[in-house]
Amino acid sequence: MGLKGKAAIVTGAGSGIGKATAQLFAEEGARLVVVDWNSESGEQTAQGIRQTGGDAIFCYADVSRAKDVEAVVEAAIAHYKRLDVLVNNAAIQIMARLDQTSEETWDRILSVNLKGVFLGCKYAIPAMVHAGGGSIINMASILGFVGDPDLAAYCAAKGGVIALTKVAALTYGPQGVRVNCICPGDVDTPLVQDYFRKDPDPERLRKEVSSKYALRRIASPGEVAQAALFLAEDGSSFVTGSQIVIDGGLTIKCY
Numbered sequence: 384m385g386l387k388g389k390a391a392i393v394t395g396a397g398s399g400i401g402k403a404t405a406q407l408f409a410e411e412g413a414r415l416v417v418v419d420w421n422s423e424s425g426e427q428t429a430q431g432i433r434q435t436g437g438d439a440i441f442c443y444a445d446v447s448r449a450k451d452v453e454a455v456v457e458a459a460i461a462h463y464k465r466l467d468v469l470v471n472n473a474a475i476q477i478m479a480r481l482d483q484t485s486e487e488t489w490d491r492i493l494s495v496n497l498k499g500v501f502l503g504c505k506y507a508i509p510a511m512v513h514a515g516g517g518s519i520i521n522m523a524s525i526l527g528f529v530g531d532p533d534l535a536a537y538c539a540a541k542g543g544v545i546a547l548t549k550v551a552a553l554t555y556g557p558q559g560v561r562v563n564c565i566c567p568g569d570v571d572t573p574l575v576q577d578y579f580r581k582d583p584d585p586e587r588l589r590k591e592v593s594s595k596y597a598l599r600r601i602a603s604p605g606e607v608a609q610a611a612l613f614l615a616e617d618g619s620s621f622v623t624g625s626q627i628v629i630d631g632g633l634t635i636k637c638y
């Protein structure tokens with residue numbers, strides 16, 4: 384029960400990595416604020432945690448809206464009287480090459496994937512500073528430090544998340560707030576499953592993608608959640624400003 388007594392916000396917890404993280408945190412004793420802009424799936428995650436004896440409330444928010452994010456932090460404090468951990472996980476993916484990215488698509492991706500992380504930090508940090516410390520975990524991607532021609536805006540946003548993580552870690556380290564990010568490769572979530580499904584032969588594509596990994600497979604959401612747990616717990620008390628790469632060896636090779 385490494386998170387016993389702690390209160391944690393997980394955004395995008397209605398699906399995939401966020402859901403697995405919220406569930407694992409609850410198993411480890413944390414009290415959860417489950418955040419999503421999909422009320423049905425978010426409520427389901429919270430309900431599932433409560434049904435297994437955990438503590439969770441659902442809070443609707445579009446993480447790109449300041450008012451929503453501020454309200455989420457207020458809900459955590461009102462309900463649990465504290466805030467120890469924030470996982471800025473919610474994001475969207477729209478495939479487009481740079482020259483085919485509309486201004487609207489660029490703005491949408493940057494506002495959810497980067498501004499959403501900024502807003503989470505902005506509103507959670509004062510509460511954590513007030514309490515003497517906390518841990519923020521930003522979900523970046525290997526696409527924050529290597530490129531994908533079909534995901535121009537997504538890559539730019541994730542690169543921004545890595546940079547913002549370092550800025551926040553430097554600024555608030557003296558007040559006990561640790562800020563780290565996680566950089567996964569492909570993870571078996573609806574986001575990636577949708578990408579496979581759009582191919583005429585989804586199984587062939589899955590095999591082809593898997594073959595690029597040293598471990599010859601993509602990650603499960605639970606494997607990424609384990610890294611978030613490490614960063615949330617006091618066991619990582621000297622880790623800040625870092626990026627944990629969870630990519631089964633995808634980015635370690637040159638040829």
Ligand SMILES: NC(=O)c1ccc[n+]([C@@H]2O[C@H](COP(=O)([O-])OP(=O)(O)OC[C@H]3O[C@@H](n4cnc5c(N)ncnc54)[C@H](O)[C@@H]3O)[C@@H](O)[C@H]2O)c1
Pocket residue numbers: 394395396397398399400401418419420421424444445446447471472473474475495499522523524525566567568569570571572573574575
């Ligand atoms: N799946 C992967 O291969 C992969 C790889 C690297 C990084 N990531 C990152 O991991 C995180 C989670 O991805 P996933 O694969 O679990 O995705 P997912 O699509 O399965 O889940 C994302 C969740 O975020 C919610 N969401 C999206 N925009 C939101 C908004 N504006 N406000 C509130 N909620 C919002 C969605 O409703 C959904 O429940 C993302 O930051 C993603 O970029 C995923």
